[in-house]
Amino acid sequence: MAVKECSPVYVPHAERSLETKGSPAILGFAVLQDLLNLARVNSLWPMTFGIACCSIEMMAAGMARFDLDRFGIIFRSTPRQSDVMIVAGTISHKFVPTIKTLWEQMPGPKWVIAMGNCAISGGPFAYEGQYAIVNGADKILPVDIYVPGCPPRPEGLIQGLLQLQKKITKGTIDANRRAEKAARRAKK
Amino acid sequence: MPTEGQKKLLEELKNSFTRALPEGRITSGDYARTGCHLEVRMSDAGMRRIAREMKERRFHLETITAVDFPDSFELVYLYSTYYQDFCRVIARILISKEASPVSVSSIYPGACWLEREIYDFFGIRFTEHPDLRRILNPDNADYFPLLKTFGKTKLTEEIDDILC
């Protein structure tokens, strides 16, 4: 079954920032980590990957009136060069393997924004007898930011991206310390 | 309300159908309520003859759909014209639940995907179809969603307990 072999990859956020082998070995240096996060934050490159109605609002956010380029956000077309995966739309069962491959193809420190009710919880299509969609992106991806709305306004998406920026710069340091402690305790 | 061009075309259609489909019941539908000018009601065959008839008069196949009645399926073929005096013909063909109707994709190539969708949703296998496989659901899905007997699927139960 298409869905069976894709085991859930839901990794708690704290542990994931350890998993990013890409970031330099001098992880312990808080100042340098802060500096790198500041750089990562100001040039978040999302992947052009719209599924349904929310993709139109994502495009609208990139256009002249709301202009994501102000925040240094350019839409890259390959997963290899993107940091953020904005899941904009409903995830159907047929699409789950593709999303997982795209997620694994993305390098280094990467984040997920679940944009729209469909990506958060299945939205208007989640009901008792639903056979076609996965109820929410967090069932198959470690989601960082949830942007509610059906579709959320471009301002909503921009606020989501800014929230992600806050989360990256503030969250990492103590998350790393807690994660290292947890990892050490888990090993004992 | 129908123009005289439409009336002439309808008359022509009616007697050509009565000649071609002796066992079919041909009635002229009231356009205001059902949206179709001519209704042809058949049982378990004849969709190819209707299609050939329509192709000569340059009708285009608007859509094929199926309706799951308790005892049988009903295949609904809708034809309409592109040209001046507009007219729509609906052909309803009652088939039993296990029947496998003949595909019309040899006459209307556009029907290939429509029939694949019907197979995908209802499980009706069309014979002589170029490549009958699922179109919208995942290829290895083992359910036919639009059947009335189709409730909560094994798949969704699987999903919920694996992933939640």
Add this chain to the structure above:
Amino acid sequence: MNINQLPFINEIYGFLGRDLVAAVIGILIILVFVPLNSAFLVWVERKVAGHIQLRPGPMEVGPHGILQTLVDAVKLMSKEMITPKLADKFLFWLAPIIIIIPAIVCFVVIPFSPIMQVREMNVGILLIFSFSSLTVLSILMGGWASNNKYALIGAVRAVAQNVAYEIPLLLSTMSIIIMTNSFKMSEITAAQSTVWFIVYQPVAAIIFFISTTAETNRAPFDLVEAESELVSGFHTEYTGMRFALFFLAEYTNMFIAASMGAVLFFGGWHGPFFPGLIWFVIKVYVLIFVIIWVRWTFPRLRFDQLMNFAWKFMIPVAMLNLMITAVLLKVL
């Protein structure tokens, strides 16, 4: 302050020799100038593209987003470097290096101003052409090695495109070299002290600019990394710093193409009252603005039209222009 007033300068000269010191200093300047210039060009392109498209472009990082490219570079440095499993490891690692070396070497012969030229070579133009044709090799290497279908198509297109547009480039430059019968960049600039060559050779100038735009894979000819067809061409599989190197090389090549255009047709550092360097930089950045402007207005050519345009139109016209120049030089 002249370099000769440094305290123990003579001992260094004695030990190393005068031109070696000049060469070392020149190379250090280039190694500082190239990344800074590319970063500046990326920022200029994003701002110009923004204003063409009714939007402000980068604003958040530094005043008006000046540091945006610096931040991008630091982020790319801190990204995970992925090498696809089935990729040809050595070629995959080598391609970004091969693309940046010729871009930097070509700076040796560019005459920024009468006194500021790293190395005065009498094979100036030839050196630039021979090194700039190396970039195709690296694009092919990158495209082939990353074991990605889009990259392979992009790489194959790059080879055909660059080969096709190398010839009109050389022919149009030859018509200038016939007039000054020397490859030395400074002599070409000197010959244009009164009248710039664009007045004598308008056709050659047009052909030159079209083929340099094609050579650097930009704008109407950017079939190599066509965003909508080939996802992003040969650097589809490259992540982090390797992708940054490709990006850096593209903008450095653009700067070299613009500076060659300035030297060959717009009289290098000649200009009424500003000192030489200011004139040279103004001319180069005006040409770069034209290249950026062209990119954001024109759609993309199809591949066979690109080829027909080069082989059936540009090369015959360039040859004709060369012959006419030769005949006129003989007659006058």
Add this chain to the structure above:
Amino acid sequence: MLNIKTIDDTSINERVYQLNLGPQHPSTHGVLHLLLKLDGEVVISADPIVGYSHRGHEKMAENRIWEQFLPNTSRIDYLSGLIYNQGYCMAVEKMCGIEVPERAEYIRVITSELNRISSHLLGIMAFVMDIGAFTPFLYGWDDREHVLDILERVTGSRLTYCYNRFGGVRNDIDQEFCDGTRRFIDRLRGRFKDYHNLITENIIFIKRTRGVGIIPEETALEFGVTGPSLRGSGVAYDVRKNEPYSVYPGFKFEIPVRKEGDVMARYQVRMAEMEQSMKIIEQALDGLPQGPIRARVPRFIDPPAGDCYFAFESARGAVGYYIVSDGTRIPYRIKVRTPSFSNLFVLTRILPGNFIADTIATLGSIDVVVPEIDR
């Protein structure tokens, strides 16, 4: 278009290069998977694989009451949401015989035509971006934002509208809406000059689109292609004209038709169609009657048993609701006939023999919205 002589199968398979214009690709505008078999750059066969954003609208219709299906209609084709709303409401009204007041019909036509303009703006500019010109996309979007502002004032949302109700519309339009629409139309007419000399007279655009991806009239008939793709191939079929519904017979407008059937023809048909929509809006605004905006309709309606097919014209082609009702509060079966389903399938017939770049141009010119195919 290259006329590839019939390549016999034996010589194909060792040179076939299978390329996935995969579910995630910059120019498929959604999750459409085009499986191309290439010989070098030339396409031998194209097999579109759909279903990646299948959400089961028709199954949902069978366990919701009639009113609950309204939000679904605008999520089937989210670029012409209002047109789908209007279609569904009119289909049910036709079955129940509900009489819609005159003003509501006019408001429905005005909002649908505005929605059609916004959908064409996006469709055309996304197609031009596939050809490589990125800037017109932002100019087109700038105009689209103005339409969204006008529609948002009255419907409350930007994309997935739920504005029509059985028997009329939800809110009334005021004078500010009418003036805003008129200002927008004058502004858009001024903008058309820029689009024409930026795109239509651009020599590269002409070379990229003239004689590419030709859909002959016979193939269009066989595959059931409708909408601008059909009108680009010389058939003047527009449901608003051939099978008039609502108050469209009251307006004077023509159907733009081109003979060549290539990518350029479809582009010109869409541009001309926007002008026709503007003409309709102006006539509707001038003749806007006063009166109620919604008929007296019981809270829950039970259409009489039987079935009904109602066709209407969306930005992409002829859409049809085939509704079967068994007299209860829950629909027995709702089948939505969407135009992109047949328009996309025609690609399998016309793509072989083109380059990859032409495939992208043809796909863009057919202006496909993927959830409309997958329903």
